[in-house]
Amino acid sequence: MNNQALKELLYKMADDQLILGHRNSEWTGMGPLLEEDIAFSSMAQDKIGQSLALYTLLQELGERDPDTVAFTRNANQFHNCQLVELPNQEYDFSLIRHFLFDTAEALRFEMLSESSYEPLAQLARKIRGELRYHTLHANTWIKQLGTATPESIDRLQKSLENALPFALGIFEHSPHEQELISSNIFLGEETLKKRWKEKVESVISQTDLTLPDWILVEPTFGGRIGEHTAHLQPLLDEMSEVFKIDPTAEW
């Protein structure tokens, strides 16, 4: 078992969940309709809870406690993909991001439910069931708005094109890719990307949206090694504002 490889995998997954969970929570009280307000708030709660469970696995491997890890690192110490840190923008972008990210995340946890690292496999078997509701939500709305009016189709199409390079950044290779694969911890980012493309294509084909040729989409990498857009640090400052007033407070 290579602990470094395992930790790197857990950190990037936990950071993805935490940062997107925070972005989803920004829709609380702001959703375009009440059900969507509740949906994004619920998904925020799921994702932040899932990040806590992943940070707890890291703590069991000798890392610091989840609150310290979540609230005291700077942007360059985060391993989330850049897709999740981008601002919510309008609802069409949030929806497209949610669809592209959660399709990958659901497949990732499905793969990890067979992981040779049993604590992660146990957690993945749990989380994959919860993520079915996230993909159900995303697919329903993409299909509905992707076939609705010229405006909704046009908005989703533009957001899709903007988000795709960042979405491919989800699958940035880990320096430990081969170790993870050979030790059966994780089947690897390439396998995940292949399954993700198939799923994305199958949903988009049921709409009036079009996917560009994948070869023409240049992936935006860097997030996994701590290189981020200017949007991440302000998010972290806001998220940790209360914690930093008194880091030793008992909640």
Next chain:
Amino acid sequence: MQKIIYSNIKSHWDEKKLVSKEQILTWLEEVKDPEIPVLSLVDLGVITDVIVNSDHVLVEMTPTFVGCPALDYMKLEVETLLKTKGFNPHVKVSFRKPWSSDLISEKGKAALKKYGLAPPPSNKIFTDLEILETAICPRCDGDNTEMKSPFGPTLCRALFYCHDCKEAFEQFKPL
């Protein structure tokens, strides 16, 4: 004679040791889900193991949803109850046996319906999520229902509308 006296004393001393897992589970019926106060943790299916060793009791629990905010509260309630029974409890959260809505007992499902929440259908039929599941209305038992949103007031509830009695209702989600 001496032997008998000794065994009497011993049985008094070991009273706690004789408490079975079943007895602990019966006591735990008193602890309810704080978000659904008619449903005990035992009927909800979140107590996955109980190990009694003298006055030490290990209770293994698992959350319904990973992000369930009621988990710490439920842990505390279990510990408090077992302390009042004279035990030294330890509650461990584990995903060894992940929770599924199929773990809700028949008694629990009946309590949910009485409370106005549609009990979850078997999660076996919940494999294809392209299809929006329907639920039986807990008020009129009508099946002409429609899912309005898979997300509701808590993580474990979905929003439905019944076209038979024209009322909105919530379903405890299958998972």
